[in-house]
Amino acid sequence: MTLFARLLFRVKSKRHKITEAALILGVNLGTLSPSGVQRPNPIHNNGMVASKRNKNLMKRTARVYLNDLNVSKFLIVREFLGQCHSIMQYFVDLFWQRQDFSGKLADLPTVHRAKKKFGITTRLGQALAKQASECVFSVHQKQRKRKPQLKWHTVTLFYHFVTISPFKKKGFDWCVKLIGSGAPKLVIPLKSTSVINQRLAQGWQMSKTIRMGLKKGRLWIDFIFEKVRPPLKTQGRVVGMDSNYKNGVVFSDSQVVGQDIYQRIQEFKKRQKNTHAEIKSRLGQALKKVDLSSTKVLSIEDLKKVKQGKRGTFSRLFNRRLSHWLYRTLVQLLERKCEEEGIQLVVKDPFKTSQFCSNCNRWDRRNRKGDRFRCVHCGYQSHADHNAAHNRRAFRLGGSLWSPFLLKFKKSKFWITIETSLKPCWVITEVSTPIF
Numbered sequence: 001m002t003l004f005a006r007l008l009f010r011v012k013s014k015r016h017k018i019t020e021a022a023l024i025l026g027v028n029l030g031t032l033s034p035s036g037v038q039r040p041n042p043i044h045n046n047g048m049v050a051s052k053r054n055k056n057l058m059k060r061t062a063r064v065y066l067n068d069l070n071v072s073k074f075l076i077v078r079e080f081l082g083q084c085h086s087i088m089q090y091f092v093d094l095f096w097q098r099q100d101f102s103g104k105l106a107d108l109p110t111v112h113r114a115k116k117k118f119g120i121t122t123r124l125g126q127a128l129a130k131q132a133s134e135c136v137f138s139v140h141q142k143q144r145k146r147k148p149q150l151k152w153h154t155v156t157l158f159y160h161f162v163t164i165s166p167f168k169k170k171g172f173d174w175c176v177k178l179i180g181s182g183a184p185k186l187v188i189p190l191k192s193t194s195v196i197n198q199r200l201a202q203g204w205q206m207s208k209t210i211r212m213g214l215k216k217g218r219l220w221i222d223f224i225f226e227k228v229r230p231p232l233k234t235q236g237r238v239v240g241m242d243s244n245y246k247n248g249v250v251f252s253d254s255q256v257v258g259q260d261i262y263q264r265i266q267e268f269k270k271r272q273k274n275t276h277a278e279i280k281s282r283l284g285q286a287l288k289k290v291d292l293s294s295t296k297v298l299s300i301e302d303l304k305k306v307k308q309g310k311r312g313t314f315s316r317l318f319n320r321r322l323s324h325w326l327y328r329t330l331v332q333l334l335e336r337k338c339e340e341e342g343i344q345l346v347v348k349d350p351f352k353t354s355q356f357c358s359n360c361n362r363w364d365r366r367n368r369k370g371d372r373f374r375c376v377h378c379g380y381q382s383h384a385d386h387n388a389a390h391n392r393r394a395f396r397l398g399g400s401l402w403s404p405f406l407l408k409f410k411k412s413k414f415w416i417t418i419e420t421s422l423k424p425c426w427v428i429t430e431v432s433t434p435i436f
């Protein structure tokens, strides 16, 4: 992180202090996990699938495309998805108009309005209103000003609408039955996929809920798998990871995988499709070879500095973007792997959030000494990690993933946008060494 050694930060707009922003955002110091925005789900809280929102559950999905579905069934499902799409958009419009960004379940009069208008059941109305409300909530959280337009025809079907059972006759493995309640009555036979078989073999439980959607004219079903998250390991080594796009993924315990990926990228032709999908699957395969069984903590860098490539097939800009994408994908895959194996994933802090005073909004590298945070300007004291977590939350750096949208490069200055709930305020950082 030597590149960040000479960063100079200053807050331009003191009116919207970061601490205030954190308060407006309802940030509860330290206790809000990255998934903390997930609100309790009223449908599940009726005691029906009480374990669903258990935070100790890991979730994964497996997508199956319904290529074998006959035409009449396809048309029925497509029409249903289209109907759900317009009803959801209706709810989105309604919530947006009401400025209702709470993400709560819609009240009955609202549901009944849609029921009358579209001739659907209350149950379906409620399920769709819930999805619309979550959509509005998340868009509002992301500070987007424009009303969301639902792009995909995707619907979550709870077990009131669908049952999943093994298919009894030959030729198929699963029988997904839409059982009415507002959804059409329909039997969809499915073939199992290797991902589904693998998950089941590894002890994952298939959830009763599915997601269904239409993508580029193809219907798909997402099965959801759940498993109790293993406790974090208490014994083992601390391993660092570095990835360099060209040298593959390098671990500090001398494991190296994925050296072939860069070479494969160079073989791609410019307008080739599915390049991302292939690279992702290659990355996944490479990571499978990594043995982290004796690892307790895996440390990775949050922000990836990208070295400019030598001349290759693609432009420098594309190479850089691809490299960022690769790194984000890699981090996502690592996050999953670590979660499944009980390894703590530690992200090094490139923003020096632990040196920033959340009280007086000043940066000073003398502020942090070991575990203690003590501001040399205002005297504010706190635990260093506590202070850093607060800052990170306020800067929207939450979670372990680096958000590329936070950084802007402008006239040789490096900007970080800090988004508060009302107005954005800016922190200018002057960088003596170019970061990219």
Ligand SMILES: [Zn+2]
Pocket (backbone or CB within 6 Å): 357, 358, 359, 360, 361, 362, 375, 376, 377, 378, 379, 380
């Ligand atoms: Zn201070």
